[in-house]
Amino acid sequence: MNEKKEKGGFFKRLKDGLSKTHKAVIKRVDEITCGKRVINDDLLDNLEEILITSDIGAVTVQRLMEKIRWKVNRKELKIPEKIHNALKDEIFSILSNHQQTLQADTLQKPFTILTVGVNGTGKTTTIAKMANIFISQGHSVLLAAADTFRAAATEQLEIWADRVGCKVIKHRQGADPSAVAFDALKSAQAKGIDVLIIDTAGRLHTKAPLMDEIKKVSRIIGRELDGAPHETLLVLDATTGQNAISQAKMFKQAINISGLALTKLDGTAKGGVIVGISETMQIPIRYIGVGEKIDDLREFNPKEFADALFEN
Amino acid sequence: MLEVLSNGFNKAKDRFAGRVELTEANIDDALKDIRLSLLEADVNFSVVKDFIHDVKEKALGVIVDTRVSHKSQKLKTTPGEHFINICHQELVTLMGPVDVDISFASKPPSTIMLIGLQGCGKTTTAGKIAGFLSKKNKTPLLVAADTYRPAAVEQLQVIGNSLSIPVFSEKEMSPPAICSKAIEHARSTGHDVVILDTAGRLAIDDSLMNELETIAANTRPDNIFLVCDAMIGQDAVKTAVEFDRRLDLSGFILTKLDGDARGGAALSIKKITGKPIKFLCTGESFDRIEEFRPDGLASRILGFGDVVGLMQDFEQVIDEKKAEKDAARMLKGQFTLLDFLEQIQSIKKMGPLQDIVEKIPFFSQMAGNVAVDERELVKIESLINSMTHKERVNPDVIKESRKKRIASGSGRTPREVSEVLKKFNTMRKMMKNMGKSGLLSKISGGLSNIPGLGGGADPGDIMGNNLPAASRKFPKPLSTSEKRKIKSKRKKAKKARKNSRKK
Numbered sequence: 001m002n003e004k005k006e007k008g009g010f011f012k013r014l015k016d017g018l019s020k021t022h023k024a025v026i027k028r029v030d031e032i033t034c035g036k037r038v039i040n041d042d043l044l045d046n047l048e049e050i051l052i053t054s055d056i057g058a059v060t061v062q063r064l065m066e067k068i069r070w071k072v073n074r075k076e077l078k079i080p081e082k083i084h085n086a087l088k089d090e091i092f093s094i095l096s097n098h099q100q101t102l103q104a105d106t107l108q109k110p111f112t113i114l115t116v117g118v119n120g121t122g123k124t125t126t127i128a129k130m131a132n133i134f135i136s137q138g139h140s141v142l143l144a145a146a147d148t149f150r151a152a153a154t155e156q157l158e159i160w161a162d163r164v165g166c167k168v169i170k171h172r173q174g175a176d177p178s179a180v181a182f183d184a185l186k187s188a189q190a191k192g193i194d195v196l197i198i199d200t201a202g203r204l205h206t207k208a209p210l211m212d213e214i215k216k217v218s219r220i221i222g223r224e225l226d227g228a229p230h231e232t233l234l235v236l237d238a239t240t241g242q243n244a245i246s247q248a249k250m251f252k253q254a255i256n257i258s259g260l261a262l263t264k265l266d267g268t269a270k271g272g273v274i275v276g277i278s279e280t281m282q283i284p285i286r287y288i289g290v291g292e293k294i295d296d297l298r299e300f301n302p303k304e305f306a307d308a309l310f311e312n
Numbered sequence: 313m314l315e316v317l318s319n320g321f322n323k324a325k326d327r328f329a330g331r332v333e334l335t336e337a338n339i340d341d342a343l344k345d346i347r348l349s350l351l352e353a354d355v356n357f358s359v360v361k362d363f364i365h366d367v368k369e370k371a372l373g374v375i376v377d378t379r380v381s382h383k384s385q386k387l388k389t390t391p392g393e394h395f396i397n398i399c400h401q402e403l404v405t406l407m408g409p410v411d412v413d414i415s416f417a418s419k420p421p422s423t424i425m426l427i428g429l430q431g432c433g434k435t436t437t438a439g440k441i442a443g444f445l446s447k448k449n450k451t452p453l454l455v456a457a458d459t460y461r462p463a464a465v466e467q468l469q470v471i472g473n474s475l476s477i478p479v480f481s482e483k484e485m486s487p488p489a490i491c492s493k494a495i496e497h498a499r500s501t502g503h504d505v506v507i508l509d510t511a512g513r514l515a516i517d518d519s520l521m522n523e524l525e526t527i528a529a530n531t532r533p534d535n536i537f538l539v540c541d542a543m544i545g546q547d548a549v550k551t552a553v554e555f556d557r558r559l560d561l562s563g564f565i566l567t568k569l570d571g572d573a574r575g576g577a578a579l580s581i582k583k584i585t586g587k588p589i590k591f592l593c594t595g596e597s598f599d600r601i602e603e604f605r606p607d608g609l610a611s612r613i614l615g616f617g618d619v620v621g622l623m624q625d626f627e628q629v630i631d632e633k634k635a636e637k638d639a640a641r642m643l644k645g646q647f648t649l650l651d652f653l654e655q656i657q658s659i660k661k662m663g664p665l666q667d668i669v670e671k672i673p674f675f676s677q678m679a680g681n682v683a684v685d686e687r688e689l690v691k692i693e694s695l696i697n698s699m700t701h702k703e704r705v706n707p708d709v710i711k712e713s714r715k716k717r718i719a720s721g722s723g724r725t726p727r728e729v730s731e732v733l734k735k736f737n738t739m740r741k742m743m744k745n746m747g748k749s750g751l752l753s754k755i756s757g758g759l760s761n762i763p764g765l766g767g768g769a770d771p772g773d774i775m776g777n778n779l780p781a782a783s784r785k786f787p788k789p790l791s792t793s794e795k796r797k798i799k800s801k802r803k804k805a806k807k808a809r810k811n812s813r814k815k
Contacts, residue, residue, distance in 0.1 A: 120431025151467040151468075209687065239545060240545055267551075292430075
């Protein structure tokens with residue numbers, strides 16, 4: 001009962017969060033399609049504009065529009081109002097292509113998650129929310145404060161850990177992040193912890209030395225534990241525009257990104273970039289963040305996402 | 313930064329190869345390229361539309377005179393260059409006029425309030441501005457008004473400590489109360505600028521936006537700056553407009569420009585809100601903040617490189633006479649490993665290498681998307697340090713055995729020595745060619761203008777903004793005496809060749 005209620009509460013929040021997106025995209029699609037008799041070039045141009053202003057990205061938009069145009073030419077799409085559904089199907093199929101949720105496989109303890117991303121995308125907050133999810137699933141969780149660069153990053157993680165009820169392994173500021181990760185892994189192994197989540201400093205994907213640093217962290221964990229990190233999660237900010245694709249590409253080049261988390265979907269940012277990334281990167285989207293509270297992190301569900309996006 | 317934008321413009325320019333007139337047909341293709349590249353750069357859709365419209369109107373029907381005379385010098389130009397010039401001017405107009413002033417109250421303390429979305433870099437920027445102001449002999453006070461995010465106060469305290477700037481914080485107090493109290497505190501302790509670091513918030517979060525309005529009403533800040541992530545997408549405009557509507561911003565600060573974000577937001581925000589962009593932040597250390605210059609940004613977008621910015625960096629680390637000498641030597645193609653070493657050392661003082669490379673005209677195009685690795689410099693430096701003076705002045709004497717010695721001296725392999733020498737030779741050749749074609753004379757022209765720059769001369773002069781379109785590429789050709797020298801050199805060489813043939 002209680003759980004159901006909570007779920008409903010969450011779904012409502014997700015919808016609230018996405019309603020901006022929804023209003024922005026769908027209302028406008030409806031505005032331009034409503035009352036039109038035929039689909040002409042003007043209408044399609046307007047549609048393209050709407051998609052682009054949702055951050056979906058010029059390349060993906062071009063692909064989407066090609067499909068729509070193809071359907072129009074083959075007379076499959078004749079009624080302007082139907083464009084709405086056609087678009088929804090297209091976006092859903094892009095999003096669901098590579099979708100897979102993150103399951104902590106605790107056969108080989110600890111299941112190690114390395115969290116990376118550029119500055120200010122919400123890595124630390126996302127880690128706290130993830131820890132909360134794993135703890136509620138009955139796993140034991142340990143956090144590693146490997147962001148030794150930014151001022152007070154460790155303190156931020158500690159406050160969160162306190163709130164969700166888990167321990168943090170830390171070094172002093174300026175320490176080698178690989179050393180922190182190493183210590184945390186050893187500690188997790190000794191204590192038989194199920195899930196280890198490593199927080200790293202925000203780094204711009206264009207800085208070679210910083211990317212080497214993260215490679216080293218990943219290498220060290222891999223050396224100490226076979227198959228680790230089991231998940232390398234790239235945290236992306238939904239307000240980011242097309243640069244998110246470049247971030248995903250460069251991080252994937254440096255270390256093998258196995259999942260994405262998209263944060264800050266509760267703002268006016270339309271999250272359209274998720275479509276572009278799914279399209280170009282073929283990496284599953286694990287989580288979306290829709291608020292600042294501890295339970296505002298949700299497993300990404302393309303159907304739910306597309307529904308909330310397109311529901312009237 | 314901005315190189316994808318630049319690539320689009322270069323592609324557009326190439327479309328004019330061999331054309332003389334800017335017609336509807338050949339403009340349309342180029343405009344399409346520019347449109348796509350601006351959209352990919354996250355420039356707001358409606359801004360792109362207007363921009364394309366304006367450029368088209370200005371360019372249409374223009375018959376380009378390929379030979380233009382400027383100051384009694386005949387210069388050549390191409391329609392592509394002309395078209396790019398139109399784009400450049402449009403971009404500058406779009407992002408100008410420049411207003412990078414911080415308002416100071418007649419009766420201190422003055423207040424600077426920083427606001428923005430979560431994670432855009434407010435706290436770091438607060439530290440940077442405090443550092444920037446204390447260099448200008450102000451005594452700033454940082455105020456930790458972010459009571460929401462865990463450890464935000466500690467973060468500001470650490471930053472304040474490292475800059476030796478005091479931080480005001482209060483526990484168990486609401487942000488508006490903290491801000492009001494901080495200003496009282498500043499007044500009594502004699503701080504002349506108060507910097508309020510507020511919590512990140514969404515523009516649609518009504519209660520948090522109300523809180524900002526309360527702070528603004530209580531403290532009447534002299535400056536309210538919206539801090540904006542350069543990577544922000546199409547949403548930038550909406551966020552900026554909403555913050556501006558509720559708080560009447562005095563300007564914007566763009567952060568994280570050291571990535572490959574194309575900074576399209578800068579264009580959109582300026583155009584839609586009409587409020588100026590004040591500062592650009594380009595790195596994680598606290599001195600990476602610079603005042604905004606639209607012509608620099610516009611030039612970078614067009615692939616011209618940011619000569620003015622480069623000069624300002626140069627100015628900080630090099631004494632101008634030496635810089636002028638260096639440029640002159642480069643121009644003549646007399647470039648030795650000693651210069652190379654000196655340049656590497658001064659470049660290292662200037663900051664992250666990638667930033668510098670992007671500012672060098674045309675270099676961003678040549679380098680393409682290759683990431684420049686800082687450590688490469690260390691390698692080159694160690695190799696050159698292991699050479700004898702003779703080898704440094706005349707690298708051509710370095711053969712196998714010398715290579716071996718240099719390699720063991722610097723802890724590298726002979727192959728690495730060869731690689732560096734090869735790079736050096738390409739560079740020398742490139743510089744010689746650039747000197748010949750006049751491209752590099754632009755740099756030397758800029759360098760000789762350094763004193764003027766410091767004196768507040770219009771940087772536009774250096775970019776050639778006030779010159780006719782044609783002269784952009786060749787603003788400072790060789791002087792007559794230099795030409796004479798080259799001529800006599802060539803004559804001598806010709807004679808020598810003749811003589812050798814006779815023998």
